[in-house]
Amino acid sequence: MKTVADCVEEILVTQPFLEEALSRRIINFSALAEELQNTISEMLRKPVKTGAIMMALRRYHPPKDLRHSNNLKSILKNLGDITVRSSLTDFTFKNSNTLILNHSKVLETINPNVFYGFSRGVHESNLVISTSEKEHILSEFKNETMTSMQDNLCAISLALPTNNTQIPGLYYQIFKRFAWEGISLHEVISTTNEFSVLVEDHAVDKAFSAIKKLGN
Incomplete structure (x- = not known):
């Protein structure tokens, strides 16, 4: 009962x-x-x-309060380099049999120095790229179904230590900080040892400051 x-x-x-x-x-x-x-x-x-x-x-x-975990505190105080990339565009397409093929064509032709992120979900795929390549993307994906497109975005990328996957609460602390600061995240891109968030241009300074405060 x-x-x-x-x-x-x-x-x-x-x-x-x-x-x-x-x-x-x-x-x-x-x-x-x-x-x-x-x-x-x-x-x-x-x-x-x-x-x-x-x-x-x-x-x-x-x-047990995760903020007082010695491993977690150590990681938050020793986060890696923070990189900011501006002038990005985010595209969302419905998944199709030809989407990956178009994606591979883009990878063959774009400048390797531009920001590029691609993730595939069950029903849709997301592509983030430097706005300078916007027309290129629209051309290559012209036969795909685009559900949304957002300009004026910035990516803040954070290098994580190699043992980050063994530390409970790390991502909770990051998202909690953004929530407390009232920062809306447009997109999240994550690899094993790197974490990136996309925010609108007007929020980039506030978001960068929020990440810097994680070690406090």
């Missing part, structure tokens, strides 16, 4: 910002209990007193 404590845990694990604030003791337990009262009452299908919720909140033990 579900208890008040079960409901509290279910709510907190789906709201990591709230869970972290609670673990840092920067939330008023009484105010939070009142905020959760109606939700928990509905979950249990019976009235619940705020005192019971407060007790459950005080007894809640969140998972």
Whole structure:
């Protein structure tokens, strides 16, 4: 049978910002209990007193705070070079039998120094390239179904240490920082040891600053 404590845990694990604030003791337990009262009452299908919720909140033990993992802190303080590339265009195409062929043709002819990223999903594929190659892409993919195109983008690329795949919480810390700073990500491109985010031109300075703050 579900208890008040079960409901509290279910709510907190789906709201990591709230869970972290609670673990840092920067939330008023009484105010939070009142905020959760109606939700928990509905979950249990019976009235619940705020005192019971407060007790459950005080007894809640969140998972080990990833911010204090020595390995995670070490990686965040020693992130690799940050590279910014501007004047990029993002294309999205529906997958087809000819899309990869057109992609290979582009790779054979573009300047190797331009920014180029390609990823294929189940139903659509994404291509990010320097805007100087925009007309080239439109020509090569003219028979494909393009669902979206966005200009005026910048890519911020971050080199990651080779052991980054063994560190839980690394990507959480990166995305959390962007969320706290109110930065919308247009696209995410990731390889094993490199992580890139695409943002609109007006947000690039703020996004770059957010990444620099990760080591603090």
